[in-house]
Amino acid sequence: MKRLHRFFQTPEAIAGALILALLVIMALAAPLLFPGDPQAIAGPALLSPFQHWSLPLGTDRLGRDVLAELFHGARTSLAVGLTAAAAALLVGAVVGTMAGFAGGLIDEVLMRITDAFQTVPSFLLALAFVSIVGPSLGVVIAAIALGAWTGPARVARAEVLSIRERDYVAGARVIGMHPLEIAFREVLPNALPPVLALSSVIVAAAILTEAALSFLGLGDPNRVTWGGMIAEGRTVLRTAPFLSIVPGIALVLTVLGVYLAGEGVVESTAVRRSLS
Amino acid sequence: MTVLAVSNLSKRYRRGGKPFAAVDDVSFEIGPAETLALAGPSGSGKSTIARLALRLLEPDAGRIQFEGADFLALSGAALRARRARLQMVFQDPLAAFNPRSIVARVLDDPLRIHGIASRSERPRRIAALLERVGLDAGLAARAIHEISGGQRQRVAIARAIATRPSLIVLDEAVSALDVSVRGQILELLLDLQRQERIAYLFISHDLGVIRAVAHRIVILDAGRVAESGDARTVIASPQSAIGKALVAATPRLNRIKTP
Ligand SMILES: Nc1ncnc2c1ncn2[C@@H]1O[C@H](COP(=O)(O)OP(=O)(O)OP(=O)(O)O)[C@@H](O)[C@H]1O
Ligand SMILES: [Mg+2]
Numbered sequence: 001m002k003r004l005h006r007f008f009q010t011p012e013a014i015a016g017a018l019i020l021a022l023l024v025i026m027a028l029a030a031p032l033l034f035p036g037d038p039q040a041i042a043g044p045a046l047l048s049p050f051q052h053w054s055l056p057l058g059t060d061r062l063g064r065d066v067l068a069e070l071f072h073g074a075r076t077s078l079a080v081g082l083t084a085a086a087a088a089l090l091v092g093a094v095v096g097t098m099a100g101f102a103g104g105l106i107d108e109v110l111m112r113i114t115d116a117f118q119t120v121p122s123f124l125l126a127l128a129f130v131s132i133v134g135p136s137l138g139v140v141i142a143a144i145a146l147g148a149w150t151g152p153a154r155v156a157r158a159e160v161l162s163i164r165e166r167d168y169v170a171g172a173r174v175i176g177m178h179p180l181e182i183a184f185r186e187v188l189p190n191a192l193p194p195v196l197a198l199s200s201v202i203v204a205a206a207i208l209t210e211a212a213l214s215f216l217g218l219g220d221p222n223r224v225t226w227g228g229m230i231a232e233g234r235t236v237l238r239t240a241p242f243l244s245i246v247p248g249i250a251l252v253l254t255v256l257g258v259y260l261a262g263e264g265v266v267e268s269t270a271v272r273r274s275l276s
Numbered sequence: 277m278t279v280l281a282v283s284n285l286s287k288r289y290r291r292g293g294k295p296f297a298a299v300d301d302v303s304f305e306i307g308p309a310e311t312l313a314l315a316g317p318s319g320s321g322k323s324t325i326a327r328l329a330l331r332l333l334e335p336d337a338g339r340i341q342f343e344g345a346d347f348l349a350l351s352g353a354a355l356r357a358r359r360a361r362l363q364m365v366f367q368d369p370l371a372a373f374n375p376r377s378i379v380a381r382v383l384d385d386p387l388r389i390h391g392i393a394s395r396s397e398r399p400r401r402i403a404a405l406l407e408r409v410g411l412d413a414g415l416a417a418r419a420i421h422e423i424s425g426g427q428r429q430r431v432a433i434a435r436a437i438a439t440r441p442s443l444i445v446l447d448e449a450v451s452a453l454d455v456s457v458r459g460q461i462l463e464l465l466l467d468l469q470r471q472e473r474i475a476y477l478f479i480s481h482d483l484g485v486i487r488a489v490a491h492r493i494v495i496l497d498a499g500r501v502a503e504s505g506d507a508r509t510v511i512a513s514p515q516s517a518i519g520k521a522l523v524a525a526t527p528r529l530n531r532i533k534t535p
Contacts, residue, residue, distance in 0.1 A: 167368065174362075175359065175439070176360060
């Protein structure tokens with residue numbers, strides 16, 4: 001409770017939390033407010049916003065409801081962003097823990113692999129992966145996670161290197177605990193806080209990468225995405241700029257919200273640390 | 277019959293590029309239900325010997341016989357199984373436990389790992405262990421940071437005896453405790469030794485404590501054995517220079533000796 005209270009003390013954190021809450025509500029409410037296929041034709045093509053009460057944000061080139069697309073797009077952005085970030089954090093934490101805890105050759109090999117992934121720009125990696133395997137939601141998530149796990153891996157390794165010298169790790173060895181159990185049950189949970197501090201940046205980057213992939217036509221074709229909407233609107237940018245602007249604003253606000261809320265969490269835990 | 281026999285043990289580190297011996301050709305034996313004290317100034321290699329004996333560190337040379345078998349020949353699962361018989365209590369009882377754990381988990385781990393009690397049986401075993409070290413069984417549900425330093429060291433002892441070891445290494449195990457608590461913990465250790473016939477490798481810089489609990493003493497100087505023998509005899513009339521210095525640096529001891 002105290003932590004929650006401290007979190008809500010800065011206006012940035014409140015703004016971030018509000019934006020995220022709105023996004024989650026949009027994502028959850030999408031199938032209720034806009035049942036049926038958001039990609040189905042709902043009215044005349046290229047209807048401007050605020051012209052018709054049942055289509056408040058107008059329609060796109062094919063006559064699809066922009067508001068419905070926006071809500072369903074929130075679902076995709078959130079699902080991809082959160083899942084890809086979770087996968088990246090999980091893989092990174094596991095790889096970093098194994099490297100730091102095992103040391104020696106295992107450390108050497110794992111860190112060379114991490115280096116290799118890190119030298120390739122993560123967007124190119126995602127692009128290449130989706131082009132080869134083919135666009136679907138799972139592939140997009142994997143592609144994004146592929147370029148995002150190296151940061152968490154490095155942070156986890158550094159933390160594990162310091163934790164493994166502590167007495168309680170020696171104590172776990174003395175009672176005969178298996179090295180894998182020591183690594184993942186005793187060491188990893190205590191190495192997590194600095195790794196989790198990366199999550200807001202990773203979620204924000206994942207949402208942007210997903211949008212960029214969709215913009216290039218490499219998103220899941222069966223799902224509405226904000227990146228895809230921007231790409232759609234580009235062809236009629238002069239006559240109907242709102243088609244690109246509306247999802248663009250949604251994207252910027254979402255990334256901003258994730259970032260602000262993440263900063264709020266880091267700040268409130270930092271205060272807690274300095275207090276104790 | 278010896279529990280632990282260490283012979284010609286050596287461990288070298290590098291300091292500023294130059295190799296130096298933290299432990300240099302050290303030999304000693306510990307019998308059942310015997311307490312052997314390791315004394316010596318800071319940096320003389322006491323903790324390094326403890327870590328070598330526990331296979332937390334690998335020696336550069338020497339042999340370790342534990343319960344009549346070559347302890348250095350063991351590895352993997354065989355070594356982990358053998359560890360049940362050779363336990364340790366650390367100096368800082370807070371650092372010795374996972375900061376996230378609760379008392380029950382700390383005691384549950386050794387029982388589970390060595391298959392000493394079934395899952396349903398373990399809570400009763402844990403309560404019995406807590407009572408054995410003079411703690412209330414209700415403490416089991418507490419987080420490790422929610423109990424006092426003295427209670428924590430009792431939990432550490434309970435963890436060490438959970439697997440019925442023949443030897444416990446105590447590295448400055450009472451140094452961080454208040455004088456009154458220290459007396460109680462020493463009393464508990466002596467009591468356990470009498471009842472369970474546990475041997476102790478007792479590391480301390482406090483000759484007063486050593487004289488009260490140890491049968492024999494090994495005094496180290498810069499990684500080498502300076503002198504060894506019956507604890508009371510050596511402390512009463514040390515032969516080595518380092519032994520004399522250690523005795524001279526323990527004023528309480530001198531005061532007790534005068535009358
Ligand atoms: N990992 C290491 N790398 C390099 N040198 C080390 C390492 N561990 C210990 N040493 C050195 O080995 C020597 C012996 O250290 P050790 O910890 O065994 O001393 P000690 O007798 O336990 O001292 P204290 O009474 O202060 O605990 C010291 O000079 C120490 O600096
Ligand atoms: Mg020491």
